[in-house]
Amino acid sequence: MHPILKTILQRLGLGLLTLFVVSIIIFSSMQFLPGDFATAVLGQSATPETVAAFRKELGLNDPAVVRYIQWIGGVVQGDFGSSFSGRSAGREREVMELIAPRLWNTLFLAGLTAAIAVPLSLALGITAALYRNSLYDRTINATTLTTISFPEFFVAYILILLLATLWKVFPSLANVRPDTPLMDRIYMCALPALTLTLVIVAHMMRMTRAAIINLLASPYIEMARLKGVSSSKVILKHALPNAWAPIVNVIAFNLAYLVVGVVVVEVVFVYPGIGQLMVDAVSTRDIPVVQACALIFAATYILLNLFADIVSIVTNPRLLHPR
Amino acid sequence: MAKKQHGERNKGDLLLDMRDIRIEGFSDEKWHPIIKGVDLKLHRGEVMGLIGESGAGKSTLGKAAMGYTQPGCRITGGSILFDGIDLRALSDRELRRLNGSRMTYVAQSAAASFNPAHRLIEQCVEATVDHGLKPDSDAKADVRKLFRSLQLPDPDNIGQRYPHQVSGGQLQRAMTAMAMSPRPDLIIFDEPTTALDVTTQVEVLSAMRDIVQQFNTAAIYITHDLAVVAQMADVIKVLRYGETVEDAPAREMLKHPKMPYTRSLWAVRSLEKPEERSDDIVLRVNGVDASYGGVVKVLQDVTIDVPRGSTVAVVGESGSGKSTTARVITGLLPPMKGNVLFNGEPLPLALKDRNKDQLRRIQMIYQMADTAMNPRHTVRDIIGRPLEFYLGLSGKALDARISELLKMIELDDSFMERLPGELSGGQKQRICIARALAAEPEVIICDEVTSALDQIVQEGILKLLLRLQNEFNITYLFITHDIATVKAISDQIVVMFQGKVVEQGMKSEILEPPYPDYTQLLLSSVPEMDPDWLTHLLAEREKTGAMSSSGN
Numbered sequence: 001m002h003p004i005l006k007t008i009l010q011r012l013g014l015g016l017l018t019l020f021v022v023s024i025i026i027f028s029s030m031q032f033l034p035g036d037f038a039t040a041v042l043g044q045s046a047t048p049e050t051v052a053a054f055r056k057e058l059g060l061n062d063p064a065v066v067r068y069i070q071w072i073g074g075v076v077q078g079d080f081g082s083s084f085s086g087r088s089a090g091r092e093r094e095v096m097e098l099i100a101p102r103l104w105n106t107l108f109l110a111g112l113t114a115a116i117a118v119p120l121s122l123a124l125g126i127t128a129a130l131y132r133n134s135l136y137d138r139t140i141n142a143t144t145l146t147t148i149s150f151p152e153f154f155v156a157y158i159l160i161l162l163l164a165t166l167w168k169v170f171p172s173l174a175n176v177r178p179d180t181p182l183m184d185r186i187y188m189c190a191l192p193a194l195t196l197t198l199v200i201v202a203h204m205m206r207m208t209r210a211a212i213i214n215l216l217a218s219p220y221i222e223m224a225r226l227k228g229v230s231s232s233k234v235i236l237k238h239a240l241p242n243a244w245a246p247i248v249n250v251i252a253f254n255l256a257y258l259v260v261g262v263v264v265v266e267v268v269f270v271y272p273g274i275g276q277l278m279v280d281a282v283s284t285r286d287i288p289v290v291q292a293c294a295l296i297f298a299a300t301y302i303l304l305n306l307f308a309d310i311v312s313i314v315t316n317p318r319l320l321h322p323r
Numbered sequence: 324m325a326k327k328q329h330g331e332r333n334k335g336d337l338l339l340d341m342r343d344i345r346i347e348g349f350s351d352e353k354w355h356p357i358i359k360g361v362d363l364k365l366h367r368g369e370v371m372g373l374i375g376e377s378g379a380g381k382s383t384l385g386k387a388a389m390g391y392t393q394p395g396c397r398i399t400g401g402s403i404l405f406d407g408i409d410l411r412a413l414s415d416r417e418l419r420r421l422n423g424s425r426m427t428y429v430a431q432s433a434a435a436s437f438n439p440a441h442r443l444i445e446q447c448v449e450a451t452v453d454h455g456l457k458p459d460s461d462a463k464a465d466v467r468k469l470f471r472s473l474q475l476p477d478p479d480n481i482g483q484r485y486p487h488q489v490s491g492g493q494l495q496r497a498m499t500a501m502a503m504s505p506r507p508d509l510i511i512f513d514e515p516t517t518a519l520d521v522t523t524q525v526e527v528l529s530a531m532r533d534i535v536q537q538f539n540t541a542a543i544y545i546t547h548d549l550a551v552v553a554q555m556a557d558v559i560k561v562l563r564y565g566e567t568v569e570d571a572p573a574r575e576m577l578k579h580p581k582m583p584y585t586r587s588l589w590a591v592r593s594l595e596k597p598e599e600r601s602d603d604i605v606l607r608v609n610g611v612d613a614s615y616g617g618v619v620k621v622l623q624d625v626t627i628d629v630p631r632g633s634t635v636a637v638v639g640e641s642g643s644g645k646s647t648t649a650r651v652i653t654g655l656l657p658p659m660k661g662n663v664l665f666n667g668e669p670l671p672l673a674l675k676d677r678n679k680d681q682l683r684r685i686q687m688i689y690q691m692a693d694t695a696m697n698p699r700h701t702v703r704d705i706i707g708r709p710l711e712f713y714l715g716l717s718g719k720a721l722d723a724r725i726s727e728l729l730k731m732i733e734l735d736d737s738f739m740e741r742l743p744g745e746l747s748g749g750q751k752q753r754i755c756i757a758r759a760l761a762a763e764p765e766v767i768i769c770d771e772v773t774s775a776l777d778q779i780v781q782e783g784i785l786k787l788l789l790r791l792q793n794e795f796n797i798t799y800l801f802i803t804h805d806i807a808t809v810k811a812i813s814d815q816i817v818v819m820f821q822g823k824v825v826e827q828g829m830k831s832e833i834l835e836p837p838y839p840d841y842t843q844l845l846l847s848s849v850p851e852m853d854p855d856w857l858t859h860l861l862a863e864r865e866k867t868g869a870m871s872s873s874g875n
Contacts, residue, residue, distance in 0.1 A: 217394075219435040226391055227450040228423030230416075241440035317440060317485040 003322065004313060011309055015302040022298040023075070027068050030287050036060075037084050037285040058084060071291065080292040085284050095292045099274065101178050103296065106273040109196070110258035112189055117197040118204065118251055125208025125247075130235050132213060141209075144202035156195045156268040163191060174269040192269045196262060200254040207250040211243035218242075245312035252308035260297040338406055338508055338541050339365040339388055345400035346383055346392065346565075357383050357396065359565040367508065368539040372556030372573065374546060374588070376777035377748065380565040381545045385511045388543060389426045390418045406508065423450030427502035429531075431514040433494035437486035444482025447501040456505050469500035472537070473530045492523035499531050503538065510535070512544045516551060520640035520804055521848040528554055528850075529861055547777050549588060550850030553577055554857040561585050574854055587779060589852075594782055594811040596789060598830045601630035601814075604667075605798050606652070606685075606766050611661035613651050621647045622658070622822045627800075629766065634792065634799040636813035636830075638806065638845065644822040645802045649768045652800070653687055665766075683713040686759035690771035692751035696743045702729075702754055703739045709761040728757045732787060749780035756787065766798045773808055785812050806849040810834070818842050 038054040039046065055061055059070075074081055080099070082092035124144070128137045147155060164172035170190040180188070212235060215221060224238045263275030274293060281289035313319045346358040358380045365371050365388075373381050383396060390410035392398055403410040405426065410418060427450070430436035437446055447469075448462035457465065463482070470478035473496040486494060495515055502510050512531065516524040532555055535542050544555045552559060552573070559576045561568040561584070569582045580586045606629040613622040622644045629635045637645045650656040652663055654674035663670045665684065671677050686709075689695040696705055706725050710716040716724055726736050732753040743751055752772060759767050769788070773781040789812055791797060803809060809816060809830075816833040818826040820841045826833055838846065847860060 219430055219432060220438040222393065223428065223430055223436040224438070224449075226386070226389060226422055226428040228419040228421070228454060229449070230419060233453075238438050238440075242438070315440070318487050321485055321488065 004310075004320065007313060008306075008310060011306050015306055018302055019295070019298055023072055023295060024068070026291055026294040026298075027071065028064075030291060031064060033282070033285060033287075035285060037287060040285045041085065071288075075292075075295065081288040083289055084286045095288045098289060099277065099292055099296070102272060102274040102277045105176060105271065106259060106262070106275065108185065109189055109192055109262070109271065109273060110255065112186065113193045113196040113200070113258055114255055116193060117200050117254070120197065121201045121204035122208055122247075124201070125205040126212065126235060126240065128205070128209045129212035129216075129239070130232060132209070137209075140205070144205055147198040148200075148202035152195060152199055152262075152264045153268050155198050156191070156265055159191050159195055159198075160268075163194075172269070174271040176272065189271070192262075192265050192271055195265055195268075196258060200257065204247070204250050204254055208243070208247050211246045212239045215239045215242055241315060244315040248311040248315075249305075249308045252304040256301045256304045259300045336367045337364065338367045338369075339363065340404040341384075341388060341401065342404075343401040344384065344387060344398065344403065346380070346387060346396055346398050348383075348396045350395070354397075357565050358387070360401070361562070361565070361567050363388070363560065365509070365541050365543065367541050369558065370535060370542045370544055370556050372544050372546065372552035372559040373562060374549060374552055374559065375562035375568075376547060376779060378564075379562040381547075381562055382513055384562065385513055385543050385545050386428070388509070388511060389422055389428065391422065420454065424454040424456060424505045425507050426509040426511070427505065427507045429495075429498050429502045429510060429512045429515045431517055433498045433515075434486065434491055436498065437494060439486055442483055442485060443489070443497050447482065447497065447504055450501075451505040454505065462504060466500055466504050469503055469534070470497070472534060473497075473500055474526065475500075492519055492527055495519060495527050496530055499527075499534060503534055503540070506538060506540075508541060510540055510542045512542055512555075514546050517546065517548070521806065521850075522640055522844055524551070524850070525848045525857070525860065529857060531555070532857070548850065549577075549778070550852050550856070553852050553854045554850060561588070577852055577854060594785060596634075596812050596814075598814045599633055600829065601633050603631040604628050605631040605665070606800070607664040608648065608652060609661050609664055611648075611651055611658040611663070613647055613656055613658045615656070620659075620822060622651065624661075625651075625819075625822070625824055626661075627817050627824065627827065629798055629800055630815070631765070631798050632792065632796040633814035634801055634812050635815045635817060636801045636803060636809040637817045637819060638803060638809055639819035639825075640804060640845070642821075643819040645804075645819055646770055647822075648819070649687065649770055649800070649802060652768060653685060679713060683709075683762045684765045685768065686762050686764040686766070687768045687770065688752075688755050688759050688772045690775055692748065692755045692775075693743070695755055696751065698743050701740050701742055702746075705743075705754060706757050706761050709758060713762045724761070728761055731760065731791065732757045747780075748776055749783060752776065752780075752784055753787065756784075756791070760791065760795075760797075764797070766800060768800045768802070770802045771804070772801075774803065774805060781808070788812065806846060818845065 036055075037058065038051045038060065042050055042054060059067065062070075071081060078096075080095035083095050083098055085093075124140050128140050131137050150158075160172045163169045171188055172191065174188045174192050176185050176188055216239060221234060221238055224234050229238070260275070262273065263279055265271070266273040266276045274296070278290060278293040280286075281293065341361070341363040343360045343362060344358050345356065345360055347354040348357045349355075361380075361384060363371075363384070373385060375381050383392075386393065387398060387403065388405075390403060390405075390413065398411065401411075405421065408421070410421070413421075437443065444463055444466055447466045448457075448459065451457050451462040451465075452459050456462070466482065467478050470481060475481050475493055475496055481489065481493070481497075489497070499515070515531065516527050519527060528551065534540075542555075544552060546552050556573045558571065559573050560570050561576075561582070563584055569576065569580065569585045571581070576585065580589055608625055608627040611622055611625045612620055613625075614620045625644070625648060627635065627637070627648070637648060639645050647656065651658050654670070654672065654677055657672040662672060665681070670681055674682075700708075703725055706728055707721055710721055710724055725739065729735060729738060734750065734753060738746075738750070738754075743754070746754065755772075772788075773784050776784065785808065788799065792799065799812075801809075801813060813830050815828065816826070816830055817824055818833065818839075818841065825839055825841050833842065834846070847863075850856060853859075
């Protein structure tokens, strides 16, 4: 078997193991949430009998271990259980049914942002390295540092003020629906995507710049210069291929953030993403939804880091072609 | 511009004319002169040896011949005429057109100078193809031919490998092929064999010499090894502190060096210590097998006796197990089999099981003084640490002892508060010696302690070590691959090859024929000052079909 394939399978296995451990942590931390779903739904005035009956119906009286095994057993088969809230007689709402459209929205926004932010920060990082210490370099650095230094909601409101109120270029609300056509979706998501871009560009751009500049002192870069290779080719052909590992790690980290950490931006633009869903679920103590969201977030981190590892290996001939 | 790109190359025409070159480097917020007005003339097909200590400005001058200055340096004066073209008047773009096509560069460390991300052959033809001298396929076919004439193994396919997949000697030859690919008028060789073993060096040297002669290429050969330059150069230029000391045809300078400095460079190899016999064994490595990770045995049944107060030199090429032996003795690598006897008593195998006194008695000095010292500690901290740790000194007694130790290594109290970064290479190594001495050890293991230093500095360090040995009856285990050093300071010699001891005995016995095959190869590979040495050696080896490690 090719060593790369072996490594990938190994990492996948480890990823599953990690996910399993995370599921235990998620489940047990749920036990520490203050309050109780039954009381939260039925209100302070509910009689102890109603609360007890409701708890029994939801299976909250079983021991934690049993509930965990039931839950994880379902998850393994793709069944995240049914939501505690929105129950009416004889009809339960599947957790997946709640999460799926929200997850899709989140992935759409993350994808749109990544499509703008990743090429942009690579291009900025590479050109900043090429013209390092020039006015251009300093301007890029200062600007990206400024945008990352403001809180997300502040950046969001500034953009709304500029691009939605003063100049009506984009809508200030991004309340997409499942049946919104693609082009409208992109149009509505423009401001949230722009906000997130401003938030994550600095990190990726600075890492690209630093990783490349770090290599410019290498003897093989001097060799390339002495071979008469032009500065742009020195960077693109001789420095960049050796700089992918750190860059990709930072990209993966930021992509994960786009999936799991954007609740503030969702709230500002009223965007129906998974972050809002999870926050709502926490406040209503809708435990199956919270658990499912947390597990999806964990899986996102694990998958993206796996992706970064694979890119690091594939771009490093020492690992790809062992002696 | 230059029409006669690869036209007639009449040997003897003036190719490079550098006049009154001045170069400055930026450090400590100031510009310092590095080259202070040097003239250099090189004719077509001529090889010039550029020698001097490190810091003499050899590399800087060599790169300036290509119109290149490294970041942090600038050319402030003089003119560089290459085949009639004024390099200093060219734009970056015009200069780039010459670099890599008509003038090429071979770096000191091929391992670091090949890009790890690309295959060898791609890098070898890059300049030739980029400059539009040949189409890609022709250039590759030509480089394969060069690989063959440089005696690389499997010349048709070795180019498909990545740099980490071939050895240092092979990389150095591949780099020569890379430099030769555009058929330049001028090649700068910047210490190309310094990082190689003597046995590999011979092969690389002869390959370079042949190919330069074959294409009638002019070359500047930068080195601090006189014997190497004697083999390569038609003319020699000696540099010191950025100024020319002496210029002369090679044979003339080797026979009759005029300037006192040049003569002092020559004199280093005359250091010699009369050997002394001793039967009082202080340290015995006893039938040791060792390995890293338990798979491949790096040492096999190694037994070495070290008599008190004498110097035992352990020689062999890299990978022969010299440094591993040192790691076993110090306890850094516990052996799989066998043990280490100190004054007849077995030492605990692992470092953590040894007590303070056992640790104190064996000290170590490393090759890279730079990395062996904490750059944030002052000389006082560095020397004071073993005094506090082993001897419990503090306060006035500590200061007095540090001052005494500094005197022993021929430095004064003004060095106490300096950081390693503020010391020269030789001074750093002296501080390392003082640190080892501070523990008042019986045995000091010296691991290639002089191989990163220039010859004159080397001589100073070796003399110091010998003086300290006489004064304090210290025992040295001296690990080196430099036979000249061995001749200079050892009483006994241990020859190692592939993890085994090939020979052990008094210096006079080992250095007298008859030798076992490997010792013969090792000894005959040490360059000598005779300019015909390499020619004779190769003829000799041709005749006898002596063992060759050209696959190395």
